[in-house]
Amino acid sequence: MNKTRLEAFSDGVLAIIITxxxxxxxxxxxNDWESVKHIFPVLAGYLLSFVFIGIYWxxxxxxxxxxxxxxxxIIWSNLNLLFWLSLIPFATRWIGENDFDKISVAVYATLLxxxxxxxxxxxxxxxxxxxxxxxxxxxxxxxxxKGIISLFAYLTSIATAFIYPIISEIIFVGVAxxxxxxxxxxxxxxxxxxxxxxxxxxxxx
Amino acid sequence: MNKTRLEAFSDGVLAIIITxxxxxxxxxxxNDWESVKHIFPVLAGYLLSFVFIGIYWxxxxxxxxxxxxxxxxIIWSNLNLLFWLSLIPFATRWIGENDFDKISVAVYATLLxxxxxxxxxxxxxxxxxxxxxxxxxxxxxxxxxKGIISLFAYLTSIATAFIYPIISEIIFVGVAxxxxxxxxxxxxxxxxxxxxxxxxxxxxx
Amino acid sequence: MNKTRLEAFSDGVLAIIITxxxxxxxxxxxNDWESVKHIFPVLAGYLLSFVFIGIYWxxxxxxxxxxxxxxxxIIWSNLNLLFWLSLIPFATRWIGENDFDKISVAVYATLLxxxxxxxxxxxxxxxxxxxxxxxxxxxxxxxxxKGIISLFAYLTSIATAFIYPIISEIIFVGVAxxxxxxxxxxxxxxxxxxxxxxxxxxxxx
Amino acid sequence: MNKTRLEAFSDGVLAIIITxxxxxxxxxxxNDWESVKHIFPVLAGYLLSFVFIGIYWxxxxxxxxxxxxxxxxIIWSNLNLLFWLSLIPFATRWIGENDFDKISVAVYATLLxxxxxxxxxxxxxxxxxxxxxxxxxxxxxxxxxKGIISLFAYLTSIATAFIYPIISEIIFVGVAxxxxxxxxxxxxxxxxxxxxxxxxxxxxx
Numbered sequence: 001m002n003k004t005r006l007e008a009f010s011d012g013v014l015a016i017i018i019t020x021x022x023x024x025x026x027x028x029x030x031n032d033w034e035s036v037k038h039i040f041p042v043l044a045g046y047l048l049s050f051v052f053i054g055i056y057w058x059x060x061x062x063x064x065x066x067x068x069x070x071x072x073x074i075i076w077s078n079l080n081l082l083f084w085l086s087l088i089p090f091a092t093r094w095i096g097e098n099d100f101d102k103i104s105v106a107v108y109a110t111l112l113x114x115x116x117x118x119x120x121x122x123x124x125x126x127x128x129x130x131x132x133x134x135x136x137x138x139x140x141x142x143x144x145x146k147g148i149i150s151l152f153a154y155l156t157s158i159a160t161a162f163i164y165p166i167i168s169e170i171i172f173v174g175v176a177x178x179x180x181x182x183x184x185x186x187x188x189x190x191x192x193x194x195x196x197x198x199x200x201x202x203x204x205x
Numbered sequence: 206m207n208k209t210r211l212e213a214f215s216d217g218v219l220a221i222i223i224t225x226x227x228x229x230x231x232x233x234x235x236n237d238w239e240s241v242k243h244i245f246p247v248l249a250g251y252l253l254s255f256v257f258i259g260i261y262w263x264x265x266x267x268x269x270x271x272x273x274x275x276x277x278x279i280i281w282s283n284l285n286l287l288f289w290l291s292l293i294p295f296a297t298r299w300i301g302e303n304d305f306d307k308i309s310v311a312v313y314a315t316l317l318x319x320x321x322x323x324x325x326x327x328x329x330x331x332x333x334x335x336x337x338x339x340x341x342x343x344x345x346x347x348x349x350x351k352g353i354i355s356l357f358a359y360l361t362s363i364a365t366a367f368i369y370p371i372i373s374e375i376i377f378v379g380v381a382x383x384x385x386x387x388x389x390x391x392x393x394x395x396x397x398x399x400x401x402x403x404x405x406x407x408x409x410x
Numbered sequence: 411m412n413k414t415r416l417e418a419f420s421d422g423v424l425a426i427i428i429t430x431x432x433x434x435x436x437x438x439x440x441n442d443w444e445s446v447k448h449i450f451p452v453l454a455g456y457l458l459s460f461v462f463i464g465i466y467w468x469x470x471x472x473x474x475x476x477x478x479x480x481x482x483x484i485i486w487s488n489l490n491l492l493f494w495l496s497l498i499p500f501a502t503r504w505i506g507e508n509d510f511d512k513i514s515v516a517v518y519a520t521l522l523x524x525x526x527x528x529x530x531x532x533x534x535x536x537x538x539x540x541x542x543x544x545x546x547x548x549x550x551x552x553x554x555x556k557g558i559i560s561l562f563a564y565l566t567s568i569a570t571a572f573i574y575p576i577i578s579e580i581i582f583v584g585v586a587x588x589x590x591x592x593x594x595x596x597x598x599x600x601x602x603x604x605x606x607x608x609x610x611x612x613x614x615x
Numbered sequence: 616m617n618k619t620r621l622e623a624f625s626d627g628v629l630a631i632i633i634t635x636x637x638x639x640x641x642x643x644x645x646n647d648w649e650s651v652k653h654i655f656p657v658l659a660g661y662l663l664s665f666v667f668i669g670i671y672w673x674x675x676x677x678x679x680x681x682x683x684x685x686x687x688x689i690i691w692s693n694l695n696l697l698f699w700l701s702l703i704p705f706a707t708r709w710i711g712e713n714d715f716d717k718i719s720v721a722v723y724a725t726l727l728x729x730x731x732x733x734x735x736x737x738x739x740x741x742x743x744x745x746x747x748x749x750x751x752x753x754x755x756x757x758x759x760x761k762g763i764i765s766l767f768a769y770l771t772s773i774a775t776a777f778i779y780p781i782i783s784e785i786i787f788v789g790v791a792x793x794x795x796x797x798x799x800x801x802x803x804x805x806x807x808x809x810x811x812x813x814x815x816x817x818x819x820x
Contacts (some may be wrong), residue, residue, distance in 0.1 A: 004267055010621065020228060022701050027709045031718040038322065043625060047698070054694045061620055076385075079259045083252070086227050095409030096231045103236040155714030180691075210421065210471055219426030225433060264600070281590075284464045291432050299437045310440040415626065415676055430638060448690030486795075489669045493662070496637050504642045591781040 003054060003070050006078065010060060013082050017089060018053040021046055024093040027199040042096035048172060049092040052112070055179045056119070057145075066136060067126055074129060075197050076124040106161035113154035114173070120147045129173050206358045208275050209365060211283065215265060217333045218287050222294060223258040226251055229298040247301035253377060254297040257317070260325070264348075271341060272331055279334060282327040289320040310373050311366035317377070318359035355380050413480050416488065420470060423492050428463040430611070431456055434503040452506035458582060459502040460520070465589045466495060470555075476546060479535055484539060489530040495523040507528060515578050516571035521563035522582070530557045560585050618685050621693065626674060628697050632704060633668040636661055639708040650805060658713035663787060664707040666728070670698060670794045673732070674758075682741055689744060692737040699730040720783050721776035727787070728769035733764045765790050 029033035054188060060081075067074065091108045102142040128142060153175050157168035230247060233240035239248050265286075272279065296313045303309040331347060362373035435452060438445035470491075477484065501518045508514040537550060563585050567578035640657060643650035676698075682689065706723045713719040742755060768790050772783035 007214065007218050007219055008213070009622065011624050012627055013224050013622055014218055016221055016631055018223040018225075018697075019628050019631040019701055020225065020635065022632075022705050023228060023638060024212070025702075025705045027705070027712055031716060032714060050694075050698050050701070057624065058690060075263060078254075082223075083255050086224055086255070087230075092229045097232055098236060100696070101236060103241070162702070176269065194257050210417065213418070214421050214425055214467065218429050219427055221429040222432075225430065228433060232577055280468060282458075282546045287428075289461050291429055291460070292435075295432050295437070303441060304438055306441060307445070418792065419626050419630055419672065422627055423634050426631055426634040427637075432634065438645075485673060492633075493665050495663070496634055497640075500637050500640045500642070507642055508646060511646060513651070526801070600661060 002018070003064065006067075006075065007061075007064055010078060011057075012080065013055060013086065014057045014060070017086055018057070018171065019049060021089040021092055023085055024089060024096065026096075035085055041099055045092050045095045045100070048169075048176070049088050051180075052172075052175050053088060055176060056081075056115070059119070061181065063123060063126065063143075066130070066132070066140070069129060071129055073125045074122070077118070077125040081115065081118040081122050081152065084111065084118050086109055088115070088132055100165050102162050102165055105165040106158050107155040109154055109161055109168050109172075110133065111156065112175075113151060116147060116150050116154055120144065120151070123147070150178070208269070208272055211272075211275055211280065212266075212269055215269070215283060215287065216262075218260045219258060219265070223255060223262070226254055226297055229294060229301065230345065246274075246304055250297050250300045250305070253374075253381070254293050256381050256385075257377075258290065258293060260364040260381060261286075261320070264324070264384065267346075268328060271335070271337070271345070271368040274334060276334055278330045279327070282323070284321065286323040286327050289316065292316055292323050293299040293320070300352065305374065307367050307370055309337055310370040311363050314359055314366055314373050314377075317380075318356060320362065321352060321355050321359055325349065325356070328352070332404050351383065355383070413474065413477055416480055416485065417471075417474055420474070420488060421467075422492070422497065424463060424467045424470070426468070427496055428460060428573065431459055431499040431502055434506065436506075447553060451509055455502050455505045455510070457477070458579075458586070461497050461586050461590075462582075463495065463498060465493075465586060466525070469529070469589065473533060473536065476542070476550070477541070479539060480541055484537045486529070487535040491525065491528040491532050494521065494528050497521055510575050510579065512572050512575055515575040516568050519567040519578050519582075520566055520569055520587075523561060523568065526557060526560050528565055529570070530554065530561070548591075549576075556588065560588070618679065618682055621680055621682075621685055621690065623770075625679070625693060625697065627671075628669060628701065629672045629675070632701055633665060633672070636664055636704040636707055639704060639711065649760075653714075656714055660707050660710045660715070661812075663784075663791070664703050666701065666791050666795075667787075668703060670791060672735070673728070674794065678738060678741065678758075681745070681755070684744060686744055688740045689737070692740040693735070696730065696733040696737050699726065699733050702726055703730070715780050715784065717777050717780055720780040721773050724769055724772040724776055726785050727790075728766060728773065729743075729763060729767055731766050735759065735766070738762070754779070761793065765793070 003044040025039070025046060028039055050195065085176045088111060091104075093107055095104045123143065132140065153171050160167040160171070230244070230251060233244055293316060296309075296316045298308045300313050328345065328348065337345065358376050362376040364371040364374070435449070435456060438449055461551065498521060499520045501514075505514045505518050533553065542550065562582050567581040570577040570581070640654070640661060643654055648665040703726060706719075710719045712725050727744045737757065738755065746756065767784050775782040775786070
C-alpha cells in the first residue's frame with residue numbers, strides 16, 4: 001500500500017471537512033442589527049472547528065511523515081479518525097443552531113474526545129508497525145502524553161457542559177492552544193518574560 | 206492517458222463522496238432525549254456508507270495499482286463506478302429520512318448491487334487490457350469470486366428488504382466484513398482459535 | 411507558472427462539480443410509487459450532466475497534456491471554462507425541479523453552448539502559445555471541428571427547447587456520443603458491419 | 616514540514632471554496648421572466664466571487680512558489696488566509712439573498728479587506744523566514760504595494776456601501792482588474808495606444 005495515496009486521500013477529506021462547514025452558516029433573516037448579531041456565536045463555533053481541523057491536519061501530516069510501511073491496521077485507524085472528524089461540521093451546526101446550549105456543547109465535547117482517542121489509536125497503530133529510533137520514540141511519547149491530557153480535558157468538558165457550557169468552551173480553547181504551541185514553551189514563558197522569541201517562533205505569531 | 210491523473214480524479218471524487226454525506230445529517234429539532242435519539246439510526250446509516258466507500262477506496266487503490274496502460278474502456282468503466290458510488294450519499298439520506306423502512310433499504314441494496322457490478326466490470330476491463338502473471342491472475346480471480354458472492358448477497362438483500370429490512374442490514378454488515386478481512390482468515394479462525402494473530406494483522410484490530 | 415498545479419486545481423474543481431450534483435437530488439416525499447417515479451427524470455438529468463462533465467474531464471486532460479508553457483491567457487481561459495462548467499449542477503437542479511420543461515432545457519442548452527465555446531477558446535489559447543508539430547496540429551484541428559459542430563448543435567437545441575424540449579435532449583445525447591467515440595469510427599461502422607472491434611476499442615464497450 | 620502538502624491542501628480548499636458557491640444559487644420559483652430575471656444579480660455576485668478566488672489562487676500559487684522552508688508561522692498565516700476566504704461563499708449568498716443592499720455589500724467589503732490583510736500577513740511571514748535576492752525582494756515589494764492599495768480601496772468600499780452600494784461594487788471590479796493585469800501595463804496603455812500587445816499578453820485577452 002502506497003503512503004502517498006493515503007496522504008492524498010486524508011488531505012482531500014480534511015480539506016473538504018474544513019470547507020463545507022461554511023455551507024452550514026445561515027445568513028440572518030433580516031438585515032437589522034438584532035438579526036445580524038446572532039451570527040457571531042455561529043461564526044465563533046465555525047472558527048473553533050476550523051482551528052481544530054487545522055491542528056489535526058498539521059499533526060496528522062507530521063505523524064504520517066514518520067510512516068514508512070502501511071498496513072491494514074494503519075489504513076483503518078486512519079479511516080476511523082477521518083470518520084469522527086467528518087462529524088465535526090455536523091456538531092458545529094448543532095452548536096450554532098442552539099447557541100452553545102448544554103446538550104449541543106456536550107455533544108461537541110464528546111466528539112472531540114472520540115476524535116482525540118481515534119488519533120491516539122492511529123499513532124499507536126503506527127508505532128506498533130515500526131522500529132523507530134530513540135529520538136523519534138521520545139517525540140511520539142510526548143505527543144501521546146499531550147493526547148492523554150487532551151482526552152481528560154475533553155472528558156471534563158463533557159461534564160462541565162451540563163453545568164456551565166462556558167467552562168467547556170474555555171477548555172476547548174485551552175486544548176487548542178496546547179496543541180498549537182508546545183506546552184514546554186508556554187510554561188517557560190510563564191516563569192521567564194525574556195523568552196518571547198521562543199514563543200514567537202513556535203506559535204507562529 | 207496518464208494513470209496518475211485517473212487515480213487523482215478518482216481519489217478526489219471518493220473523498221468528496223465520503224465527506225459530503227455529513228451535510229445530509231439533520232440536527233434534532235429540539236434538544237430533549239426524544240428528538241436526540243432519532244439521530245442514532247441516521248448515524249448508523251452514515252457509518253455504514255462511510256465504511257462501504259472506505260472499502261471501495263481501498264480496493265480501488267489496489268486494483269488501479271495493477272494497471273499499466275489506460276484505455277477508453279478503463280476510463281469509462283471507472284466513471285461508471287464513480288457514478289453509482291456518487292449516488293450513495295443520496296440513498297443514505299433516503300434511508301435516514303425513512304428510518305430504514307422497506308423501500309429505502311431496497312433502494313440502498315439495489316445501489317450496492319449496481320456498484321458491485323460496476324466494480325466487477327472495471328476489473329474485467331483492466332484484465333482484458335493487460336497480460337498479468339499467474340500470481341496476479343489468481344489474486345484477481347479471488348477478488349472476482351468475492352465480487353460475485355457480494356452481488357448475490359446484495360440481490361438477496363433487495364428481496365429481504367420487502368419482508369424484514371433488518372435482514373438486509375445484516376447482509377450489508379456481513380459483506381462489509383467479508384471485504385474488510387480476507388475470508389480465508391475468517392474461516393481458518395472459525396476452526397482454529399489460536400490464529401488470532403492472523404486475524405489481528407489482516408483486519409487491523 | 412507550473413502546469414502540474416493547473417492540472418491539480420482543474421481536477422479538483424471538476425471532481426467537486428461532478429460530485430456535489432448529488433446534493434441537489436431530492437428524496438421522494440413519501441415512499442409510494444407515485445412519489446418514487448418522479449426521481450427518474452431527475453436521475454436522468456444527473457446522469458446526463460455526469461457524462462458531460464466526465465467527457466470534459468477526459469478531453470481537458472488530453473488538451474492540457476499538450477501544454478508545455480503556461481501563460482496568463484491559458485490560466486484565465488481555463489478559469490473561464492471552469493466557471494461555466496461549475497454552473498452545470500445549478501442548471502441540472504433547475505431541469506430536475508421543472509421536469510425538463512421548455513425554459514429549463516433552454517437554459518441548460520445555453521450553458522452547454524457557452525461551455526463549449528469556453529473550451530474552444532481554451533484550445534485556441536494553447537495553440538497560439540505553442541509551436542506544435544503537424545500531427546498534433548491535425549489532431550487539434552479535428553477537435554476544433556468537433557467543437558464547432560457541437561456548438562451549432564447546442565445553438566439548435568436552444569431553439570428546439572421552446573418547441574419540443576425532447577428534441578433538445580436527443581441533441582444532447584447525440585453530442586455526448588460524438589465526443590465519446592470518435593466520429594470517423596461511427597461513420598465507418600455505419601458502412602461496414604465488420605468493424606465492430608474498432609467501435610469496441612474506441613468507445614470502451 | 617513539506618511545502619508540497621501545504622500547496623496541495625491549499626489548492627484543495629480553494630477548489631472547494633470556488634465550487635461550493637454554486638450550491639448557494641437558488642433556482643427561480645417559477646419559470647416566467649419576472650422570476651428568472653432575479654437570478655442575474657445573484658449570478659453577477661457568483662461571478663465576482665469566482666474571479667476573486669481565482670485571483671487569490673493564482674497569486675497564492677506564485678507566492679508559495681517562492682517558499683523554500685516552511686515554519687509554524689507560515690502554516691498558521693496560510694490557514695488564517697484560508698479561513699477568511701472560506702467565508703466568501705457565505706458572504707456571496709448573503710449578497711444574493713439581499714440583492715446587493717447596503718449591509719450585505721458592507722459585509723462583503725469587510726470580508727475582502729480582512730482577506731487582503733491576511734494575504735499581506737502571509738507574504739510578510741514568508742519574507743521574514745527567507746533571504747531573497749534583490750530581484751525577488753523588488754517583486755514582493757510591488758505586490759505589497761498593490762496589497763496596501765487594495766486594502767485602502769476595500770476600506771473605502773465598506774464606507775461607500777452604506778451610501779451607494781453601487782460604488783463599492785465598482786471598487787471591487789476595479790481591484791479585480793488591478794490584480795488581473797499589472798497596473799504598469801494599464802497606465803502605459805492609457806498613454807500609448809500602440810502597446811496593445813503588452814496588454815494582451817499580460818491580461819490574457
